[in-house]
Structure formats: C-alpha cells, structure tokens
Amino acid sequence: MSQTPPPWNKSQMADKVITHIQRGSSVNLGIGLPTLIAERLPESLEVMIHSENGVLGVNGRPTSTTVSPTLINAGKETIRVSSSASFFDSALSFGMIRGGHIDCAVLGGMEVDVEASLANWMIPGKKVTGMGGAMDLVNGPKTVIVMMSHFSKSGESKLVKKCSLPLTGYDVVDLVVTDYGIFRPTGKDFEVVEIADGVSKADLQLP
Amino acid sequence: MTHKVYQNAKEACSDIFSGASIMSGGFGLCGIPENSIDALTQLPITDLTIISNNIGNSGRGLVKILVQDKIKKAYCSYVGGNPDLEKRLLNESLEVELVPQGTFSERIRAAGLGIRAFFTPTGYGTLIAEGKEVREFDRSCVLETALSADFAIIKAEKGDPYGNLWFKETARNFSPLMAMAAKTTIVEVEQLVDFGEIPAEDVHLPGLFVQRIYQGKDYLNDIEFLKLEGDEVNS
Numbered sequence: 001m002s003q004t005p006p007p008w009n010k011s012q013m014a015d016k017v018i019t020h021i022q023r024g025s026s027v028n029l030g031i032g033l034p035t036l037i038a039e040r041l042p043e044s045l046e047v048m049i050h051s052e053n054g055v056l057g058v059n060g061r062p063t064s065t066t067v068s069p070t071l072i073n074a075g076k077e078t079i080r081v082s083s084s085a086s087f088f089d090s091a092l093s094f095g096m097i098r099g100g101h102i103d104c105a106v107l108g109g110m111e112v113d114v115e116a117s118l119a120n121w122m123i124p125g126k127k128v129t130g131m132g133g134a135m136d137l138v139n140g141p142k143t144v145i146v147m148m149s150h151f152s153k154s155g156e157s158k159l160v161k162k163c164s165l166p167l168t169g170y171d172v173v174d175l176v177v178t179d180y181g182i183f184r185p186t187g188k189d190f191e192v193v194e195i196a197d198g199v200s201k202a203d204l205q206l207p
Numbered sequence: 208m209t210h211k212v213y214q215n216a217k218e219a220c221s222d223i224f225s226g227a228s229i230m231s232g233g234f235g236l237c238g239i240p241e242n243s244i245d246a247l248t249q250l251p252i253t254d255l256t257i258i259s260n261n262i263g264n265s266g267r268g269l270v271k272i273l274v275q276d277k278i279k280k281a282y283c284s285y286v287g288g289n290p291d292l293e294k295r296l297l298n299e300s301l302e303v304e305l306v307p308q309g310t311f312s313e314r315i316r317a318a319g320l321g322i323r324a325f326f327t328p329t330g331y332g333t334l335i336a337e338g339k340e341v342r343e344f345d346r347s348c349v350l351e352t353a354l355s356a357d358f359a360i361i362k363a364e365k366g367d368p369y370g371n372l373w374f375k376e377t378a379r380n381f382s383p384l385m386a387m388a389a390k391t392t393i394v395e396v397e398q399l400v401d402f403g404e405i406p407a408e409d410v411h412l413p414g415l416f417v418q419r420i421y422q423g424k425d426y427l428n429d430i431e432f433l434k435l436e437g438d439e440v441n442s
Contacts, residue, residue, distance in 0.1 A: 134307075
C-alpha cells in the first residue's frame with residue numbers, strides 16, 4: 001500500500017543516505033535524486049564529491065559571477081569546487097571508479113532485486129536514457145547505495161524478487177534507501193534495516 | 208613550426224569524407240568542438256560513424272548533423288536529454304551502440320595507447336556482455352576491444368602551434384583520449400597561443416597527438432542546467 005505523500009520526503013531520504021556515508025570518504029552522486037545529497041552533506045563529514053565527467057571536490061553551486069560553462073557535474077548542472085579539487089579526463093575518472101578508489105556511489109533506480117541487481121537505464125520499446133556511467137559506478141566503489149521511490153507510479157514495489165528490466169549490474173547493490181525505509185538485499189530477500197514511522201512491513205510489498 | 212596551423216574550421220575539416228568515423232569530444236555541451244561541428248553541417252558527406260558520449264543535445268552540438276541524416280552509426284553512453292537521438296534509437300532508424308561510459312573512455316584510451324582489448328567487470332551480467340567473451344578473475348569480467356577513428360574533432364581552451372593543449376575545468380573529459388585514438392586529430396582552441404605560454408609541466412595533451420589546430424570563433428559555450436547558490440532545492 002503506497003501512501004500519499006510517502007512517509008519520507010526527498011530531503012529526508014538524502015539525510016538517511018548521509019548516515020551511511022563515512023567521514024573523509026569519496027562519494028559519487030548519480031543524476032536525479034542523489035544530487036540532493038550534495039546540498040545536505042554537513043561540511044564536518046569532509047566528503048570529497050566525485051563527478052564522473054572529470055572532477056573530484058564538487059562543493060555546492062556557483063554565484064552569478066563565478067559561474068562557468070566549463071564547470072559542471074555529470075548532470076550537466078553548474079557547480080562550484082573546493083580549494084582541494086582536481087580535474088582529469090574521463091579515462092582517469094572511470095579508473096578511479098573501477099579501480100576501487102571511490103568509496104561510495106549513490107545511484108537512482110527503477111528496480112532492485114533480492115540478488116542485489118539494479119536496473120536503471122532502459123524500458124524496452126519505451127524509454128532509453130542509456131547507462132551513462134552507471135554500469136561502471138556499480139562495479140568498483142566499496143559501497144553502492146540505490147536511492148529511489150519505493151513504489152512505481154502504478155503502485156508496485158520497485159524492490160522485487162527478480163528485475164524485469166535490463167540490468168545495470170548483477171549482484172552489485174549494498175543498500176537501498178527508499179521513501180519508506182532502508183533495505184539490504186541478502187540473495188534471498190530484503191533485510192529491513194530501518195522502516196519509516198507509521199509504516200508496517202506488510203505495507204512495503206517486499207518480495 | 209606552423210605546418211599544423213589551419214586558418215579555420217572549413218579548411219581544417221575539408222577532407223572529412225563520406226563513411227568516415229569521427230570522434231567528437233565534450234560531455235553534454237561542455238567542451239564540444241562547435242566550429243568543427245558547424246563545418247560538418249556544411250560538407251556534402253553522409254554515412255558517418257560518430258563516436259561521442261552524448262551526440263549533442265536538444266538541437267545543439269552534434270544533433271545538427273544527426274537531423275541532417277548524415278550519421279549512419281553512433282557510439283555513445285547516454286541518450287537522456289537528447290530526444291532526437293532517443294527517437295531514432297527506439298524506431299531503429301539509426302544504428303546505436305550504447306557503451307558504458309567508463310568502457311567507452313577506456314576503449315578509446317586503449318586504441319590510442321596500443322592496447323587491443325581489455326577485461327573489465329563493467330557490464331557483466333547485462334545486455335552489454337551478450338556475445339562477448341567472459342573470463343573469471345577475482346570477479347567475472349567482459350572482454351572489450353579498442354575503439355579508434357579516422358578523425359577526432361576536439362576543443363581545448365589553449366593550444367600552441369605544435370598542438371600542445373591545455374583544457375579548462377571539466378571541459379577535458381574525452382577530448383585528450385580521442386586525440387590519441389584518431390588518425391587525424393583536428394583541434395579548435397579558444398586561444399591559439401605562442402610556444403611557452405603553456406608551461407611544459409602544464410601541458411594536458413602533448414602536441415604529438417595533434418595533426419591540425421586552428422583558432423576558433425563565436426563560441427556559444429551553452430550551459431545546459433544553470434544552478435546558482437541559493438536556488439531553491441527541490442525537496
């Protein structure tokens with residue numbers, strides 16, 4: 001049963017993800033919902049934000065005087081960088097990801113299944129965004145977190161037994177943060193790590 | 208040493224031929240070779256193979272030659288935000304090979320540096336791995352081959368007459384990799400500078416990989432999503 005509105009809004013979801021990000025770590029934030037995390041990360045966490053188009057050290061938004069068309073994140077939004085930032089080409093950027101040097105990646109999702117597989121890049125015959133960097137981002141970082149709404153527009157749980165959409169990665173997801181709770185795929189089912197106030201386990205339609 | 212210096216895009220791109228494969232730098236519209244793309248729109252060529260992360264966006268960048276039906280095949284990683292490309296992909300009027308972005312950049316880098324193929328975990332267990340050799344290392348990995356091209360068209364902030372290049376901020380992305388992977392690399396620059404103006408330690412791409420360079424003009428440098436400090440965050 002999906003509630004309107006869902007128990008956690010997007011900012012609350014972002015804050016839940018942040019509780020799973022370690023101090024001093026490097027984090028890649030995917031396009032869409034995860035972008036919100038950058039706005040809410042406390043400076044005390046000393047996180048270095050990586051964006052796969054070739055920057056480490058993303059630090060908020062520019063002003064109308066500092067904005068630059070060549071300073072963007074992977075969502076093609078204008079950004080500001082910290083004084084500890086660096087720029088590099090795409091091969092080095094993805095080497096950082098695949099090579100395991102980025103600690104954590106947060107991605108959006110269409111489906112996650114009990115085998116820890118993620119689908120988030122196409123709906124056959126209907127919609128193709130392409131995988132962009134997502135297939136690399138689920139294969140390398142030490143922790144892969146998916147941040148997505150729990151239910152589809154038609155009210156179906158997006159946490160499923162087996163993904164029906166083409167996969168982004170097989171057996172890659174560590175944690176799923178939805179607007180109803182936090183879940184860990186175990187191979188057989190989803191372990192409930194946290195559940196929003198007022199939600200019962202039956203409401204979640206977990207497989 | 209000025210034999211690499213061309214007058215403009217028209218002169219530098221004049222021998223690009225029908226059926227050629229062309230790599231084009233840029234991430235979205237950031238760092239795209241605007242002048243060379245405009246030159247392609249004016250050439251009577253067709254059946255191009257284009258290798259570019261996004262193939263432009265909403266009417267801009269490489270979409271200009273996409274809508275002229277000059278492209279036969281496209282290699283890219285991301286279609287989102289490019290409805291002209293998504294439409295042609297879904298109705299199969301254009302052959303599109305979607306390549307995961309890290310594999311895309313590594314295949315290009317590999318071609319430039321003499322590596323024929325490599326094994327990567329990216330794409331294992333997905334559609335991308337279909338028909339490809341899989342081998343077990345610490346994890347299951349997919350064999351991916353190098354990706355080269357006849358031409359690369361790229362843009363840099365500064366370049367000298369030998370083709371030593373310096374890129375600004377995040378405009379570097381795929382451009383230096385493509386320069387290494389193409390037979391003929393055509394560079395346009397915001398500033399064509401004298402030798403020594405880019406300190407040797409700060410050269411991002413040695414001019415060895417550049418065959419042609421010209422002073423570009425009339426740059427739009429479009430911003431796709433302008434976000435400023437204090438903008439309301441959608442919560």
